Amino acid sequence: xxxxxxxxxxxxxxxxxxxxxxxxxxxxxxxxxxxxxxxxxxxxxxxxxxxxxxxxxxxxxxxxxxxxxxxxxxxxxxxxxxxxxxxxxxxxxxxxxxxxxxxxxxxxxxxxxx
Amino acid sequence: xxxxxxxxxxxxxxxxxxxxxxxxxxxxxxxxxxxxxxxxxxxxxxxxxxxxxxxxxxxxxxxxxxxxxxxxxxxxxxxxxxxxxxxxxxxxxxxxxxxxxxxxxxxxxx
Numbered sequence: 001x002x003x004x005x006x007x008x009x010x011x012x013x014x015x016x017x018x019x020x021x022x023x024x025x026x027x028x029x030x031x032x033x034x035x036x037x038x039x040x041x042x043x044x045x046x047x048x049x050x051x052x053x054x055x056x057x058x059x060x061x062x063x064x065x066x067x068x069x070x071x072x073x074x075x076x077x078x079x080x081x082x083x084x085x086x087x088x089x090x091x092x093x094x095x096x097x098x099x100x101x102x103x104x105x106x107x108x109x110x111x112x113x114x
Numbered sequence: 115x116x117x118x119x120x121x122x123x124x125x126x127x128x129x130x131x132x133x134x135x136x137x138x139x140x141x142x143x144x145x146x147x148x149x150x151x152x153x154x155x156x157x158x159x160x161x162x163x164x165x166x167x168x169x170x171x172x173x174x175x176x177x178x179x180x181x182x183x184x185x186x187x188x189x190x191x192x193x194x195x196x197x198x199x200x201x202x203x204x205x206x207x208x209x210x211x212x213x214x215x216x217x218x219x220x221x222x223x224x
Contacts, residue, residue, distance in 0.1 A: 004157070033211070040216070040217070041216050041217070042118075042120075042203050042205075042214030042215050042216050042217050043158065043203070043214050044214070045211040045212070048211055056211060091157050091158075093157070101146045101148070101163070101207060102160065103160065103212060104160075105150075105157030105158050105159065106157050107155065107156050107157050108156075108157050
């Protein structure tokens with residue numbers, strides 16, 4: 001089974017610029033999660049999708065972050081404009097459903113905002 | 115958002131020793147407690163998990179001990195090996211998303 005694919009692996013941008021991350025979950029996994037992992041901390045949920053609908057985006061800073069999952073498969077997470085404190089690893093994970101406890105994570109995108 | 119407290123922050127163990135990482139949670143609605151292992155440049159990978167109706171679960175060298183009344187659970191790594199050097203996260207899930215601890219960086223010295 002192919003894993004969760006994420007791109008790019010690394011991104012360096014200046015503050016106030018915009019950036020987008022892409023995630024392709026495991027085939028057949030209905031639920032997709034975006035997590036933010038700041039250095040030295042555990043992952044923090046940003047947004048959860050069930051198919052192409054949002055289940056939970058309560059922790060997403062909506063003034064600058066947006067995410068979509070068109071057609072219920074791939075997803076993109078965008079930051080516009082970026083701030084220095086957005087420097088982190090952005091992890092995508094997927095599971096078979098919202099009631100499924102087995103999460104599979106991608107390798108993440110490391111974002112550095114300078 | 116942190117509802118899972120993990121300790122220690124870092125741990126150094128000699129090869130062959132026992133590594134112990136502890137976590138405490140607050141929300142009694144949590145019903146699934148996994149441990150994730152993360153190597154540099156990789157995403158977290160599920161290592162072992164337990165549900166609160168069981169007090170202990172063992173898989174190979176890895177054991178979870180669970181104390182429901184104290185709202186605590188721990189990971190024990192027996193016969194620790196240099197290849198176990200990684201960051202370990204405890205987590206807890208109830209209705210909704212998974213909440214993660216801050217992580218423990220384990221170093222196993224040869």
